[in-house]
Amino acid sequence: MTTKPAGIKRRKLSDEVQDQLLAIIQGGDLEPGDYLPSERELMTDFEVGRPAIREAMQNLQRMGLVEIRHGERPRVAKPSIDQMVGQMSQTMRHVLSHSETSMTHLKEARLTFEVEMARIAARKRTLSDIAFLRQTVSLQTAARDEAEDFMNCDGNFHRAVATISGNPIFAVLAQALFDWLAHFHIDLVRQEGMESLTIQEHDAIVDAIEAGDERASAEAMANHLNRANKLYHQKYSA
Template sequence: MTMQTERIIRRKLSDEVLERLLKLIAEGNLKAGDAMPSERELMERFGVGRPAIREAMQSLANMGLVSISHGERARVKELTAQSIIRQVDLSAHIMLQRSSDSLEHLKQARLFFERGMVREAAAKAKPDDVARLRAIVEQQRAALGKADAFLAADMRLHTEIAAISGNPIFVSVSEAMLGWLKAYHTELLIWSGKETYTLAEHALVIDAIERGDADAAEAAMVKHLERSSGLYGLKG
């Protein structure tokens, strides 16, 4: 019988250190807010040199698991859905910049996501939730003619609709997608009388949420997003 070759690959010391530090964090031996052991402590504990420790610590920082400040010990960061998703912001922007197909895929994903969120909001919204949504629309109305403020209120409204679900991951996904799309918003198209349509469409969405009519809320949201979809384009 012919034996299959299975090469044993020697790992870098920094990878070994990284694996052990990850285990300490995952098992709760190092908790959010805790200072990491000093470089010297880690060198003695693992029997490796300073370069391996520093490389492993930088890898942890790149993962968003620790914060490193000059002259201070690194600290374990608290992980949230938002902090995890924000780790891919730069990669997402590069992907979108390189490919018009990626932008179209993102718009499709957002439409699918928003349809679910608005149905969830219609099922769960309480009077206080509806009042918050209406207050944001009034802030948006007051920002007519002020592009940045108008768009910021627009983003808050959609994220607040996601927040009605009570699921922080939905909120973080909403914030992320809106942030990625914002870079590709063609302002000349926004400020051509289209903002009044946005206000009217938002009002229809909120009316349906208040009535608890998931079908009407979804239909109003789809109409709104399909119209506004054309306002996003790749910048050369």
């Protein structure tokens, strides 16, 4: 019995153009912020029409590799971890909204990550770091009656703890993990009494970090996040 070979799928013309543009961007001759050739120049060089050029450029823009502004030639985008994570957000929210297992895995990943961030913060903290953490908690306390502001301050606190590590990727990840989860259980911190408890737990984390106690810092962060996880399960498993 012979097997009929699968048909070979033709690539879209814009995909071919995209590969050529990627080669230009990654070739090393252009720096972030440099202009790419004009649309007309690319049409001539690649011998393709305007639609293929524009579709390829839009794909590269979605990938965060190209900046497109009205009336200007496209530029090579400046590397940005924040931008990269932002582009992932809608996809992540789609995944989380359709998979309880993914939500559980994300909470577990955040717990492991944040506990280690607290441990590192206790080891590396400076006086200015502690002052900034105290200020962040103070701002959150002042925003306790404003749901959106309270949540923003909450996220800022966790990012501030991660920032002490000195690794900017950790700071961006802390914010992303918080934002992805907050999108689904913002109501948990708005239950009566939860705002005060959140602030108390943040204060305890800062106290431990200020004391330079890595174990106590990790435990304070774990207690804080495990409390939130427990409330989540109580609310959605009932």
